[in-house]
Each structure stands twice: as C-alpha cells, then as structure tokens.
Amino acid sequence: MNRLPFLVAASFALPVHAQIYKCALEGKPVTYSEAPCERGRETVLASPAAPAPDRVAMGELKRLQAESKKLEKQRLAQDARQDREDAARQRMAAQKRQRCDKLKLAQKWAEDDARRASPQAAEAARLRARRAGERHDVECA
Numbered sequence: 001m002n003r004l005p006f007l008v009a010a011s012f013a014l015p016v017h018a019q020i021y022k023c024a025l026e027g028k029p030v031t032y033s034e035a036p037c038e039r040g041r042e043t044v045l046a047s048p049a050a051p052a053p054d055r056v057a058m059g060e061l062k063r064l065q066a067e068s069k070k071l072e073k074q075r076l077a078q079d080a081r082q083d084r085e086d087a088a089r090q091r092m093a094a095q096k097r098q099r100c101d102k103l104k105l106a107q108k109w110a111e112d113d114a115r116r117a118s119p120q121a122a123e124a125a126r127l128r129a130r131r132a133g134e135r136h137d138v139e140c141a
Contacts, residue, residue, distance in 0.1 A: 020045040100140035107132040 022045055023037035024030050036042060110132040114125035 020047060096140075100136065103132070103136040103139060107136050 021033050021036055022030060022043040023033060110129035114129045117125035
C-alpha cells in the first residue's frame with residue numbers, strides 16, 4: 001500500500017521548531033543556515049507556523065487512500081491473469097516441443113527403414129521417410 005499521501009498529510013500536522021539564521025559577513029554574500037553564524041552579523045528569522053489540518057485535506061487524503069487500494073487490487077488481478085497466461089503459454093510450448101520430438105524420431109526411424117529396405121521396397125521406404133520429414137517441417141518450422 002502506498003503510504004506517501006499519509007506521510008505528506010502527517011508532515012503538515014507536525015509543528016516546525018527549526019530556526020533559520022541569516023548571516024552577513026563584510027564583503028561576502030548573505031547566507032542562510034540552520035546553525036548559528038560563526039562570525040559576522042546574525043539575524044534569527046521566525047519560521048512560519050505549520051498550517052492546521054483542514055477537512056478538505058483529510059478528505060483528499062482518504063480519497064487518495066481509497067484510490068490507492070483500488071489500483072493495488074487491479075494490479076494484483078492483472079498480475080494473476082498474466083501469470084495464468086504465462087503458464088498456459090509454457091504448457092503449449094512444452095506440448096509443441098514434445099510433438100516435434102516425436103515427429104523427429106519418426107523421421108529418423110523412417111530414414112533408418114529406407115536404408116535397410118530391400119531393393120524392391122526401397123522406393124516406398126524413401127517416400128515414407130520424405131513424408132515424415134515434411135510432416136516434421138510443417139509442424140515444427
């Protein structure tokens with residue numbers, strides 16, 4: 001959950017006690033610091049009081065918190081949907097790899113059969129091996 005809106009609103013409610021010192025040295029530009037001047041003229045500047053929290057700012061804070069919760073819920077739903085889609089893609093890729101491996105093996109066996117075929121059956125075995133290769137190329141290219 002995003003806590004930034006809460007922290008911003010809380011920072012307005014905190015009182016400010018820091019003093020600001022204005023230091024002027026002869027021949028040097030005026031400097032402002034939170035620490036007292038070491039030498040030169042020093043002037044303590046009054047810091048403005050923190051504004052009182054108003055109902056408009058608190059209402060805006062609550063609206064921002066509600067919107068933040070809504071966006072977080074949407075993001076989580078989108079992440080879950082994306083995870084499901086990724087898992088489905090991985091399953092499909094694994095199935096395709098398995099089919100291609102089977103086709104490659106069938107092609108190898110057909111080529112082995114063609115090499116070992118008798119002269120009368122050699123042409124038919126070569127045809128089966130070529131078709132097995134074409135089937136592999138079509139599905140796995």
